[in-house]
Amino acid sequence: MDIFETHCHLNDDQLYGRIDEIIERARQAGVSKLLVVGWDYESSLKAIKIAEEYDFCYAAVGIHPENIYGVDEISLIDTLELSKHPKVVAIGEIGLDYHWTKEPEKRELQKQFFIKQIKYANEHNLPIIIHNREAFEDCLNILENNKPVASGTMHCYSGSVELLKNVLDLGLYIGLDGPVTFKNAKTPKEVADVVPLDRLLLETDCPYLTPHPFRGTLNEPVNIRLVLDEIAAIKGLSKKHIAEVTFDNACKLFRINK
Numbered sequence: 134m135d136i137f138e139t140h141c142h143l144n145d146d147q148l149y150g151r152i153d154e155i156i157e158r159a160r161q162a163g164v165s166k167l168l169v170v171g172w173d174y175e176s177s178l179k180a181i182k183i184a185e186e187y188d189f190c191y192a193a194v195g196i197h198p199e200n201i202y203g204v205d206e207i208s209l210i211d212t213l214e215l216s217k218h219p220k221v222v223a224i225g226e227i228g229l230d231y232h233w234t235k236e237p238e239k240r241e242l243q244k245q246f247f248i249k250q251i252k253y254a255n256e257h258n259l260p261i262i263i264h265n266r267e268a269f270e271d272c273l274n275i276l277e278n279n280k281p282v283a284s285g286t287m288h289c290y291s292g293s294v295e296l297l298k299n300v301l302d303l304g305l306y307i308g309l310d311g312p313v314t315f316k317n318a319k320t321p322k323e324v325a326d327v328v329p330l331d332r333l334l335l336e337t338d339c340p341y342l343t344p345h346p347f348r349g350t351l352n353e354p355v356n357i358r359l360v361l362d363e364i365a366a367i368k369g370l371s372k373k374h375i376a377e378v379t380f381d382n383a384c385k386l387f388r389i390n391k
């Protein structure tokens with residue numbers, strides 16, 4: 134079985150030091166392609182380093198909404214220009230995070246960075262990886278006014294079934310990860326049930342969002358199997374089929390040869 138892990142942070146210090154064994158474990162479990170996602174300049178550069186070292190790894194570069202503060206225009210452009218590297222397949226992760234940010238001026242700044250990064254992606258015909266936490270209305274507004282021309286993914290989709298339609302109407306993919314396995318996670322399970330198979334991507338967001346039953350430990354790509362198992366059970370389809378379709382979806386979105 135081939136699985137495409139579309140959102141991991143092997144560039145995170147918690148994983149980077151043990152990257153060989155972590156990748157080996159993932160490969161043993163059938164993960165044959167991995168997309169390593171940046172959140173600032175340094176982590177984007179590190180994602181590229183990993184993609185240079187392992188031919189089955191790819192990179193995304195961008196500035197996460199929680200990391201925009203203090204970043205000037207030149208640093209932003211420097212980060213986005215890293216996308217010139219041949220192993221960079223997307224701009225991300227970018228978006229809005231209102232969970233920790235309550236101040237209106239800071240939220241405004243997040244919006245500006247999000248729009249600038251979408252515009253850059255559009256000018257360079259690259260898909261985007263969207264981080265959206267508790268900012269659905271603003272996020273959808275921005276996307277509707279700045280349509281991602283090369284599509285993208287709503288990573289770790291956390292919205293309702295009702296909002297799902299808006300995201301699908303924008304032509305975006307839906308990334309599902311650990312929360313779908315949580316025992317009390319009613320909404321992610323409902324979303325997994327109704328999301329069209331041709332728009333679904335599998336991811337872990339490791340080292341975060343460790344799936345059940347390993348919550349409380351550090352997440353890593355091998356755990357994508359638990360996400361796959363749960364989605365297959367919810368949809369009543371075989372794991373092999375879900376793995377195949379989501380693998381093809383990822384290759385299509387990120388324009389990677391199978």
Ligand SMILES: [Zn+2]
Binds near residue numbers: 142226338
């Ligand atoms: Zn992430």
